[in-house]
Amino acid sequence: MTSVDRRPLGVFDSGVGGLTVLRSLRARLPDESIVYLGDTARVPYGTKSAGVVTRYAQLNAAFLTSLDVKLLVVACNTASAVALPALRATLSVPVVGVIEPGARAAAARTRTGVVGVLGTPGTIRSGAYQRALAAERSGLTVHARACPLFVPLAEEGWLTGDVPRLIARSYLEPLLGHGMDTVVLGCTHYPLLRGVLQEVLGADVALVDSGDATAEAVSQVLAAGKAGTAGPGGRTERFYVTDIPDRFVDVSARFLGTPVSDAQQVDLAVG
Ligand code: DGL
Secondary structure (H helix, E strand, O other): OOOEOOOOEEEEEOOOOOHHHHHHHHHHOOOOOEEEEEOOOOOOOOOOOHHHHHHHHHHHHHHHHHOOOOEEEEOOHHHHHHHHHHHHHHOOOOEEEOHHHHHHHHHHHOOOOEEEEEEOHHHHHHOHHHHHHHHHOOOOEEEEEEOOOHHHHHHHOOOOOHHHHHHHHHHHHHHOOOOOOEEEEEOOOHHHHHHHHHHHHOOOOEEEEHHHHHHHHHHHHHHOOOOOEOOOOOOOEEEEEOOOOHHHHHHHHHHHOOOOOOOEEOOOOOO
16 A cells, blocks of 8 residues: 655656656656646756756756656756766756656567657667667667657647658658557657658557556556555646747647646746
């Protein structure tokens, strides 16, 4: 039996993309309160160096832990890929990233043993998914591909039609024909492009959403008693951003399923 702990889960991302992870958390853990931070002043992380992203991740984590969260979810693939060891070394709350859960789900799902990983340049360059997949199951063949244009496409709402289809084809065609039956959507934005990705990859290829796998991992951490569970009633959500909230609020519904009506701006550099 786990203890009751009504403190919120802290969730951060470089911006709006982590709302896809929040959406999965809402569905999997409907009683848990959440504080979300989108580092919209510094987005994108996916094209920045590991050192810079780690510094931003530490600032985000310090802000959320100052709000007394009971567990930290690094909802950004790029930050999870490069900053988890540094965060785990300094924080006293459990830290859950999106890479290990996504890799675990893909390793369990593949029958052919050939897995694709799509992510930002920083995520793919880090080799974090490749390492996590090898740790989950030996003998897997991994084809990893950076797809940087998918992020602006998702944010601009270009989810269907010729433009995303042509871009997806140009990224994914080199991966086809190798027996790949499972592909990890290793970036917060890619679940929005699921339709076009499925069309280009083929109906038989399973698409693994790291956000769903992460919500499952958070649920297991709570069930294991590493932090208490909230129990029914009194759930809250709060949203913080590091630039003015307008764009975050405007595009939030596409990522979260429901619009964020209120987000508060914070200055992490001086705060
Ligand atoms: N949230 C980032 C990720 O999942 C994508 C956007 C960015 O580049 O910051 O890697």
